[in-house]
Structures are given as C-alpha cells and as structure tokens.
Amino acid sequence: MKRSDRLYALMRRLKDGHLHTAEAMAQDLGVSIRTIYRDMDTLATSGVPVEGARGSGYTARAMITLPPLNLTHKELEALHIGLAAVGEADTDDLAQAARALADKIDAVLPEDAGAPSARFGFATYPFAEAAQGFRHMPAFRKAIRARQKLRLQLEDETTMHTVRPLHLDYWGRIWTCVVWDETDEAFATFRMDRVADLTPLPGLFVDEAGKTLRDFHALQS
Known part of the structure; x- marks a missing residue:
C-alpha cells in the first residue's frame, strides 16, 4: 500500500x-x-x-472555530476549495490575494499545543495533488443533481467504470465521491484526485433498492 x-x-x-x-x-x-x-x-x-x-x-475534530465565528464543516469546505482554487490561478494578483487571505485566516485559527502549524487552504505533502480533483467537481456535482450516469477512469487503471454519482464528501483536504459502480455492481468511494477521466453519459438513473446513498450509509453503520 x-x-x-x-x-x-x-x-x-x-x-x-x-x-x-x-x-x-x-x-x-x-x-x-x-x-x-x-x-x-x-x-x-x-x-x-x-x-x-x-x-x-x-x-x-469535526469543526474549527474562528473567533468570533463558528464555522460548520461545509463552510470550512467552501473556504478551503475557494482559496485553493484561486491560489492556483494564472492571475497573479488573485493568487497573491488568496494566499494573503490564507495567511490572515492562519493568524486567527486556534493552535493546539505541540501541533505543527499548517497553511490553511493550501495542502502540504502528501496531499498537494488533491487540487487535481477540483477539475472534475463541477461535472460531478451537476451529475448528482441531474441523476446522470458517468463514465470514469481512475489513475493507474485501465478499466472504465459506469457509475451512479451519489455524494461528494470532504475530509482533511481530500475530496471523495461515493458512487454505485454498475461495472463492479457495488458501492465504491473514490478520491477525486485519482479520477483521470470523467464523461457524463446520456442515461439517467432512478433510485433502486440497495443502490441508494441511504443504503450506502446503512452498510457503513
């Protein structure tokens, strides 16, 4: 591994x-x-x-507090993905502004005794490649809303998977997607940065017993 x-x-x-x-x-x-x-x-x-x-x-922890604001996990996701995306932009002034904003957030983040500091919004090794997953997220989110099937291929694999996108999740600067994989006939969780190719398919899907997000969560409990 x-x-x-x-x-x-x-x-x-x-x-x-x-x-x-x-x-x-x-x-x-x-x-x-x-x-x-x-x-x-x-x-x-x-x-x-x-x-x-x-x-x-x-x-x-599940939440980070920024005085005087209490950030939910979703709000923290929005801050991170926005800063990380803009920080990699070709527009120098926007990238510089994003990094300056990250520094300001760093200055007010609570610190744990003995814990090394980390720049907010810009992943460090070994997750620096996580930003690669951003390029597929708009298409994946759209497919979840439209209940549209996708064909995707993971890095270091030759198999093309036909999947039903169910959910996007975020944890520790890594985005993952939960799908029902029609190719393998099983639920799967992929890291978005490992998705090498993603293509929306014309076929839509409807809920079927054993293949929904609720069924996935039931298996995890």
Missing part, C-alpha cells in the same frame, strides 16, 4: 469520531506502531484536525 493511500485510510478511520489506538491501526494496516506515529504527525502537519497522543489514541 502506498503511503498516501495508507494516510487516506487512516483519515477515514479517524473520521468516525471514536478514539483509535496506534496499536490497533498498525495491526489492521500491517505496519509498525512507529510508522503510525509518523503518519499521525504527517496528517497533523497537512492540516488534518488530529487530536490525541502516543499511548492514548487518536481521533479527529
């Missing part, structure tokens, strides 16, 4: 809000406890809201 994939797997586990020990995560992923400690440090440096310490376990 590549390190970036392992870090993503750890992020998904921490997202449930429960406390997870390094020993249990190391055993499940087949790595050493020391590796998990290093991974937790990397996630924190990359801006993932990790809480915990060696010997006690780890979890992740």
Whole structure:
C-alpha cells in the first residue's frame, strides 16, 4: 500500500469520531506502531484536525472555530476549495490575494499545543495533488443533481467504470465521491484526485433498492 493511500485510510478511520489506538491501526494496516506515529504527525502537519497522543489514541475534530465565528464543516469546505482554487490561478494578483487571505485566516485559527502549524487552504505533502480533483467537481456535482450516469477512469487503471454519482464528501483536504459502480455492481468511494477521466453519459438513473446513498450509509453503520 502506498503511503498516501495508507494516510487516506487512516483519515477515514479517524473520521468516525471514536478514539483509535496506534496499536490497533498498525495491526489492521500491517505496519509498525512507529510508522503510525509518523503518519499521525504527517496528517497533523497537512492540516488534518488530529487530536490525541502516543499511548492514548487518536481521533479527529469535526469543526474549527474562528473567533468570533463558528464555522460548520461545509463552510470550512467552501473556504478551503475557494482559496485553493484561486491560489492556483494564472492571475497573479488573485493568487497573491488568496494566499494573503490564507495567511490572515492562519493568524486567527486556534493552535493546539505541540501541533505543527499548517497553511490553511493550501495542502502540504502528501496531499498537494488533491487540487487535481477540483477539475472534475463541477461535472460531478451537476451529475448528482441531474441523476446522470458517468463514465470514469481512475489513475493507474485501465478499466472504465459506469457509475451512479451519489455524494461528494470532504475530509482533511481530500475530496471523495461515493458512487454505485454498475461495472463492479457495488458501492465504491473514490478520491477525486485519482479520477483521470470523467464523461457524463446520456442515461439517467432512478433510485433502486440497495443502490441508494441511504443504503450506502446503512452498510457503513
């Protein structure tokens, strides 16, 4: 398993809000406890809201507070995606303004003792490639609203998947999509930055038992 994939797997586990020990995560992923400690440090440096310490376990926060505002998770998503997108723009003055705004937000973000600081809105290694997923998000969001099937291909794969897009999710600067994969006849969760090609198809879809977002959530509970 590549390190970036392992870090993503750890992020998904921490997202449930429960406390997870390094020993249990190391055993499940087949790595050493020391590796998990290093991974937790990397996630924190990359801006993932990790809480915990060696010997006690780890979890992740669901909200970040900016005095005097309380930001919901969706509001934080909007800030991040906007700053990250504009920060990569070809227009120098807008890119500079986005980075200046990120610095101002950094200045008022709460700091946890001992936690390395991370620039808000601009992912650091190993998630710098996450911005690549932005290029497909408008088409994916439109397909969710229209209930339109998509054909997509992931990086490092030759298989083309015909999918029913169900949901976009965001966690720790990584965007993921939940789909019903008609090719594999199963639910799947893809990282948006791993989508190499995405094409809307003329066919629409309707809810079918066992293939809805509610069914997906039921399987996760």
